[in-house]
Amino acid sequence: MPLLDVRDLSVTFERRGTRPVRAVDGVSFTVEPGQTVGLVGESGCGKSVTSLAIMGLLPRRGNKVTGEVRFEDTDLLTLRPKDLRDWRGRDIGMIFQDPLSSLNPVIPLGVQVAEVLERHQGRTRQAALREARELLDAVGIPDPARRLKEFPHQLSGGMRQRALIAIALACKPRLLIADEPTTALDVTIQAQILTLLKELVDDSGTALVMITHDLGVVAGLCDTVNVLYAGKVVERAYRHDLFAEPRHPYTHGLLQSVPRLDVDRGERLHQIRGSVSDNIPWPEGCAFAPRCDRLVDDCIGETVPLEPTFRGGALRCTNPVPKEVAV
Amino acid sequence: MSDALVEIDDLKVHFPIKSGLLFDRTVGHVYAVDGVSLTIAKGETYGLVGESGCGKSTLGRGLLRLVEPTSGSIKFDGTDVRALAGEKMRQFRRRMQMVFQDPMSSLDPRQSVQSLLVEGLKAHGLHADAPTRLKSTLDAVGLPASALSKYPHEFSGGQRQRIGIARALVLGPELIVADEPVSALDVSIQAQVVNLLGDLQDSLGLTYLVIAHDLAVIRHISDIIGVMYLGALVEEASADQLYSRPLHPYTRALLSAVPIPDPRVEDRRERMLLAGDLPSPANPPSGCRFRTRCPWSQLRCASERPALRVFDDSGQRVACHFAAEILSGKLRPHEVRAELVRPDSPGADAGGELIPTQPDLPTQ
Structure with a gap:
C-alpha cells in the first residue's frame, strides 16, 4: 500500500469579480514508503500549491480543494484543522524554500x-x-550547543536550511515534503544540502517528495519523477527512463534547452517557443499545444488523458516524441 | 587574439563599515573586490562566475563606475575610465551599458517601453532618429513594434528581459555588462535569452561581460571564464579548457557541485563537497582566501597569498601555490572541518546593508 496516495487533486483559486484560476488540475501520484518522488515544473505549474494542499496549508478562504489525499488510510483533506495539526510535523515534515x-x-x-x-x-x-542538540549535530551544524541559543539571522543560509531540516525530521516523520529546498542556496551549499538529504532519507527510510524546477537535482535524487505543466501531470517516469527517453514534447524540450556541463557546448540552445503564461485559446485540450512543435489536430478540442506507459510511468500526449528520436 | 577592449588592472572596491552614534567612525572595510586584473578582448564574451558574495557583481558595477572603485585602473578602448570626470564620464557611458538580473525591478513600472527606451537616447542627444532606432532595436531583440506603447507588467518574464536588453542596446554600446541575465527566468525561457545574446553578438559585434552563478550557462556563452572567490579571481581560462582541466581546488569543487540532468552521470559522479560557508569578506582569511575550505591547504597557504599566475602555454591563469602538485596527484586531499562562519560579525552585517544582494533565485 502506498504511503501517500494523491488522487485527482484540484485547487481552484476564486476571488469575487475575477475568473477562477485552476492552479492544480487533477493531479494524481503515489509515494511508496521510503521512495523519493520528484515534482518538476516551471513557475506557475502548480507544484508548490500541490504540496501546500497536501499539507492543508492553503488559506481557508478563496480556494477550493477537491480530490483525495490519502496518507495510509486517512484522507487528509477531510480532517479538521485541529486534527491535521497532529499529523503535521509528526508524520509529515516539510521543508520550505526560503x-x-x-x-x-x-x-x-x-x-x-x-x-x-x-x-x-x-x-x-x-x-x-x-x-535538539543531537538533531542539529546530525544535520551537520558545527558547535550545536551554542547554536541552540542563537537566532536565525546569526546563521548562514546553508546552516538555516540545515536547521529547517532538523526541525522537519525531529519526530522522524514517514514522509518529508521538500519544496525547492536548495533554490535559495549557492551551488556548493546546494551540493552539501542535497547530500545531507540523501543520507538522512536513506538512513531513516523516510519517503521524500522533492519539489523543484531543477532537472539536475531530480536526476541525482528521485526514483520517480512527475513533470507538471499548467497544473497537470504531463509525464511520469522512473528517472532513468525519463532522462534517457523523454516522451512528452515539453519534457523533451526542457531537457534539450538546459546547457550541460558534461557535453560539448553546441552553437545554439534548443528553445521552447513562447512562455508559460501564453493564453490557451481553447477550453479543452493540451495546455502545452501553443508552444508545441508536434502539434496535431487532436491536441485541441478534447482533454488529453494521462495514459499509463511502462514501469509505472504515464504520459499525457496525443503525439509523443518517438523513442528513437529522443535524446 | 583580437585587441583588448577592456583592461582592468588591480581593481579594488572596498566598502567602509561605519559605526558610532555621533560620529561615523570607519571600523573596517568589506573587501568586495580586492585586486582583480583582467582583459576583455573585442567581440568576445568574458564570463565571471562565483557564488553570492564573491564580488562578481561589484566588479561589474565598478567597471562601469556605478560604484566608485577604491583603487586600480580601468582602460576602455585605450581611455582611462577612472580619469574621466562629470560630463565626460556621462557621455562615455553610452559605450558601455548594463543588463540587470531581475527585469521586473529594473524597469520602471510606470514607464511605457517607448519612454524607457527613449530616455537613454535623450540623455545622450540621440533622439533625433529615435523612431528608426527604436524599431531596429525591437526587431533585434525579437519584440513586435506594438510593444512600444505597453508597460512592463504586460509582458512575461522573458519578454521583460528582452526589453532590458533593448534598453542597453538602443544606445549602440560596444560593451554590455550583463549581471545574471537569465537567473530570474524559467528554464525554457533561459534558452531563448541565451540564444538572443549570442545572436546579437554575432550581428552587432558586441563585447560582453556576463556575470552569473550558473556554470553551465556561463560555459555555454563565454569565450573566457574567470572564477571569483571572496573578491579575487582564482582562475581564468578559455571555456573549454576550464571545464576539461580545472586547476584551482575551488573551481573543481564548483564544477563537481553542479547537478547534471542525467541520472547515469549523477550516479557515477564523484563529488567534492566543500565544508562550511564563504568567510566574511570584511575579515578574509590570511594568505589564500580559499584555504579555510580547501582540502589541499598547506602551511604556506596561510602565510602567503597566491598571485594569479600563468600556469602554462594554454594561457590558463590560476591563483594557487600547489596547482601543479594537485594536478599531478602529488598532493593528496585531506579532511576539512567546517569552520564557523558568522554572518553576525560586524563586517558582514554592515556589508549586507551596503550591497543589497538578491539571492540568486529563479522566479517561483
Missing part, C-alpha cells in the same frame, strides 16, 4: 527545534532541548 522566512526570527533556534518534540512527543523543554 529558510529565513520560515524560521521565526525572534525565537532562539533551540526552542524552534524543541517545540516540535514538545508538541508531538510530550517531552519537557529540558529533554527536548537535549534532543
Whole structure:
C-alpha cells in the first residue's frame, strides 16, 4: 500500500469579480514508503500549491480543494484543522524554500527545534532541548550547543536550511515534503544540502517528495519523477527512463534547452517557443499545444488523458516524441 | 587574439563599515573586490562566475563606475575610465551599458517601453532618429513594434528581459555588462535569452561581460571564464579548457557541485563537497582566501597569498601555490572541518546593508 496516495487533486483559486484560476488540475501520484518522488515544473505549474494542499496549508478562504489525499488510510483533506495539526510535523515534515522566512526570527533556534518534540512527543523543554542538540549535530551544524541559543539571522543560509531540516525530521516523520529546498542556496551549499538529504532519507527510510524546477537535482535524487505543466501531470517516469527517453514534447524540450556541463557546448540552445503564461485559446485540450512543435489536430478540442506507459510511468500526449528520436 | 577592449588592472572596491552614534567612525572595510586584473578582448564574451558574495557583481558595477572603485585602473578602448570626470564620464557611458538580473525591478513600472527606451537616447542627444532606432532595436531583440506603447507588467518574464536588453542596446554600446541575465527566468525561457545574446553578438559585434552563478550557462556563452572567490579571481581560462582541466581546488569543487540532468552521470559522479560557508569578506582569511575550505591547504597557504599566475602555454591563469602538485596527484586531499562562519560579525552585517544582494533565485 502506498504511503501517500494523491488522487485527482484540484485547487481552484476564486476571488469575487475575477475568473477562477485552476492552479492544480487533477493531479494524481503515489509515494511508496521510503521512495523519493520528484515534482518538476516551471513557475506557475502548480507544484508548490500541490504540496501546500497536501499539507492543508492553503488559506481557508478563496480556494477550493477537491480530490483525495490519502496518507495510509486517512484522507487528509477531510480532517479538521485541529486534527491535521497532529499529523503535521509528526508524520509529515516539510521543508520550505526560503529558510529565513520560515524560521521565526525572534525565537532562539533551540526552542524552534524543541517545540516540535514538545508538541508531538510530550517531552519537557529540558529533554527536548537535549534532543535538539543531537538533531542539529546530525544535520551537520558545527558547535550545536551554542547554536541552540542563537537566532536565525546569526546563521548562514546553508546552516538555516540545515536547521529547517532538523526541525522537519525531529519526530522522524514517514514522509518529508521538500519544496525547492536548495533554490535559495549557492551551488556548493546546494551540493552539501542535497547530500545531507540523501543520507538522512536513506538512513531513516523516510519517503521524500522533492519539489523543484531543477532537472539536475531530480536526476541525482528521485526514483520517480512527475513533470507538471499548467497544473497537470504531463509525464511520469522512473528517472532513468525519463532522462534517457523523454516522451512528452515539453519534457523533451526542457531537457534539450538546459546547457550541460558534461557535453560539448553546441552553437545554439534548443528553445521552447513562447512562455508559460501564453493564453490557451481553447477550453479543452493540451495546455502545452501553443508552444508545441508536434502539434496535431487532436491536441485541441478534447482533454488529453494521462495514459499509463511502462514501469509505472504515464504520459499525457496525443503525439509523443518517438523513442528513437529522443535524446 | 583580437585587441583588448577592456583592461582592468588591480581593481579594488572596498566598502567602509561605519559605526558610532555621533560620529561615523570607519571600523573596517568589506573587501568586495580586492585586486582583480583582467582583459576583455573585442567581440568576445568574458564570463565571471562565483557564488553570492564573491564580488562578481561589484566588479561589474565598478567597471562601469556605478560604484566608485577604491583603487586600480580601468582602460576602455585605450581611455582611462577612472580619469574621466562629470560630463565626460556621462557621455562615455553610452559605450558601455548594463543588463540587470531581475527585469521586473529594473524597469520602471510606470514607464511605457517607448519612454524607457527613449530616455537613454535623450540623455545622450540621440533622439533625433529615435523612431528608426527604436524599431531596429525591437526587431533585434525579437519584440513586435506594438510593444512600444505597453508597460512592463504586460509582458512575461522573458519578454521583460528582452526589453532590458533593448534598453542597453538602443544606445549602440560596444560593451554590455550583463549581471545574471537569465537567473530570474524559467528554464525554457533561459534558452531563448541565451540564444538572443549570442545572436546579437554575432550581428552587432558586441563585447560582453556576463556575470552569473550558473556554470553551465556561463560555459555555454563565454569565450573566457574567470572564477571569483571572496573578491579575487582564482582562475581564468578559455571555456573549454576550464571545464576539461580545472586547476584551482575551488573551481573543481564548483564544477563537481553542479547537478547534471542525467541520472547515469549523477550516479557515477564523484563529488567534492566543500565544508562550511564563504568567510566574511570584511575579515578574509590570511594568505589564500580559499584555504579555510580547501582540502589541499598547506602551511604556506596561510602565510602567503597566491598571485594569479600563468600556469602554462594554454594561457590558463590560476591563483594557487600547489596547482601543479594537485594536478599531478602529488598532493593528496585531506579532511576539512567546517569552520564557523558568522554572518553576525560586524563586517558582514554592515556589508549586507551596503550591497543589497538578491539571492540568486529563479522566479517561483
